[in-house]
Amino acid sequence: MRNLRSKKKIFDTHISELMKSASVPGLSIFIAEGGSEEIRAFGVRSIETGAPVNSATVFEAASLSKPVVVHVALQLADDGKLDLDEPLSRLAGPLVPLDPASATITARHVLSHTTGLPNWRHSDVPLRTYFPPGSRFSYSGEGFVYLQSALESLAGDPLDVIVRRRVFEPLGMRSSSFIWRDSFNDNAAFGHDREGNIEDKFKPDRANAAFSLHTTAGDYGKFVVAAMDGALLSERAARLWMEPQVPTPNGRFEALESTPPDTETGVYWGLGWGLEPDVKTFFHWGANPGMTSFVLATPAGRNAFVAFMNSDLGLNIVPGIVERIMPGQHPALSWLGLSR
Template sequence: MPPRFTVRNVLSQSSGLPNWRSNATPLKTYFPPGERFSYSGEGFVWLQRVVEKITGQSLNEVVTRLVFDPLEMKQSSFIWRADFETDYAGPHDAQSAPGKKWRPAKPTSASSLHTTAADYARFLQAVLSGARLNPGTAKQWLDPQVRLRQHCIECLATDAQDADQHVAWGLGWGLEPDAGFFFHWGNNDGFKAFVVGSLADRSAVVVFTNGDNGMAVMPDVINQLMPGDHAAFKWLDRPRNVGGALLDWFRARWHEWVY
């Protein structure tokens, strides 16, 4: 019998599943669930299927009912909506060439969320306050479930430990436990995003970009708004390196996007 994994394993990225199945990495568990970290989009698709089976609703219907509507996230959906046609960001590749906009007809938990910075800021307010969760659940959300001791995102091939990455994973969030931050990043073709928050300071930052080079600016931009030792960027191999005109442009305008 193959190893069984739980919802907690999926949320803490310790299910043992690959990020995405391929000929090289077929869909199976590569290590005992809960043993260590390895990022898996497949795990979240599995969890989506479980939620849809239990509720009898699509993921988008469930999340709209439980999250989007209560938090007034009116511009958020896992499927494309007709009203998005009048106001959306198009993707750009690494050479800044525009690409084709994806208009998903079916929800995919790991990749199809369409939202805005303002809507996601409302979600972050709920994370900071524990809104709509009982206190015990809210605490577990940002409690370390697994500590990362490998310098990799998908860590299926080996259990050899490199060193403490000063990063852990909670229930759905990356954590910088030494500094007290939680974080996550977005990595779709033509779109990159990063979010970081602090429970102690009751503050958070979200940055969305519509270009494949978007992650290159994140360490400098985030440090302007939430200074600190962000171990996540070292783990993601994203050192601070922008500077110059781009950072000056951001410094002059960042207040326009604070919600």
């Protein structure tokens, strides 16, 4: 017991030092090691109020929203309701009417980030396909918004209802929602920008498959454990979303140029998760204004962590967390530009 208390104290000191050095106000972390699980909380929800983060604090999951939506798509495929290789245009209509290639985008393309679409459209990068769908990787939030339209058309319900019914309720994720709940007001983390200024609170009234999930470290930990176990999926689907589909571009996650870039060594994308095949881990990261998140998991050893940080600088502490919880070579960190 004394050794366990000592180990936790050393870990807590290490995390507190990481947060201080990176100016991260608050952190909530779920840790799974073998058969044991725990949730740890550090720092404050807001530098203005000084209210502490606790195990029930609600954070923005940002892009950790995407694997949850992937899980729904795979369930629908298991049920025979969604063909992963059927063009989504048959369900959601054409995405870009003057771009015939966009009409060939499938759910598999979205899940593996091979749509050819930009991450997000803007004045310099209009919405269109920049390479043939299915040919290579370029991370795309736009693809998930398109998939959302198809899933809602197929199921006849808004995304937040679909996800609640198929994922949150079966897994007991009672503090998770793709739209804002008033019950979150009393214990929600506020985002902080790089200068430490508080961001306006994001309270979505419509789900966005790419980034609107609000949840707790404990709730998302349940989802990650389910992903490691293949819960709620057929054996085939559980295996499929952990199989490498495509290599990632060297040193970046968006690559829209006409000439295919060099690929990253040891980092691939499956159907919903980033993968490190050599060390048999899956991962994902997230970043909304003032909020960051990260997941790393090894199904074979049932080791994983989920970290939510209320700062644009939060990902800077991820390598230090990995060093203590899941040490070893993790090429995903260098791919994302996260090195100690």
